[in-house]
Amino acid sequence: MINWKGIAVVAATLVLLSACLLDPRPFDEGAWRQSVAGMQVEDLYSEHQRDGVFFNPWLGSTRGFGGLIRWQLSTKGEYTDEAEEYLPELIPELLDRIEQLKADKDFLVWIGHGTFLIRIDSIYFLTDPILSDRALLPKRKTRPAMNMEELAGLDLPLQVIISHNHYDHLDVGTIKALPEQSRIHVPLGLRSYVQKYHKGEVVEYDWWDEKEFDGWKLTSLPAQHWSRRIGQGRDTTLWASFMIEAGGKVIYLGGDSGYFIGFQEFGRLYPKIDYALMPTTAYHPRWFMHYPHMNVEEAVDAFEDLGADYFIPTQWGTFRLGDEPPGLAIQDLQDLIEERKLDEAQYLVPKLGEIVELE
Structure with missing residues (x-):
């Protein structure tokens, strides 16, 4: 005999549960910033690994699998057609244009997402290289300024810097395409992989x-993030940001990070940062994304904490990793520059494949 009453109770419960999940969770920006302000600088230097698991010792994350499910089931934000369609322009034939530069000219060029090719004092750096069509599941909205064949054909001893193991930062296909003479720099736990x-x-x-290599230095710095990958348990490998010091220039590579007290400390330790490559992606919904990802307001605040000369946004316009469209970060940045009356000359937004000569 069918228990219709029991079935009705279960169905009603599921409907109520779904209704709760579909409502976006409210988020208190003021309370979050108070939490950030309460962080202690000493925690940046504290133990951050225990029993094979890494953690951020200054402020624990509340994210978990339950939060992920709730996000996926929650109502998504609505965006304008302009925001949905806005993507960066691509300037073609990058390698030909690089060959036309004087050999002593320092530059950086945005390849796509967090991938930048940087030349300083004839040293070539490549950051978080991903040229594949997908970051595991998300598909590219714009193609990179360099393809796999062009990367493999570079007869250069590249210094490749990888910030953590997420698929949009550590891409196996691109690693396989690197010239063999490339040296790869990774956080703890990733070397064997x-x-x-x-x-x-x-x-x-x-x-x-801090490690020095023939007159240039690379320093690994804390970041407020996490790690996970198929075959690698959650937080069993470290995440980091990096500081490059080469040819009299200092460049900060933000990797992925939420807003935290580390930016103030980095600015104190490095009083002359020339360029800050700041992550601007996956910040909606705020209730779920605020801990590991900065929104544009926080990215600008972090830039001001660093005291750097130039802000360069990274990770926008390539993959849709949060609720927001891939190009929204730049529209938010333009609005914020106008609202705060910031110096536009400090905020560089290169096109894909655009060569930015370093002063």
């Missing part, structure tokens, strides 16, 4: 590690 796909040198860093 990367060595499966790259025959060249792989160097591993804990937070605050």
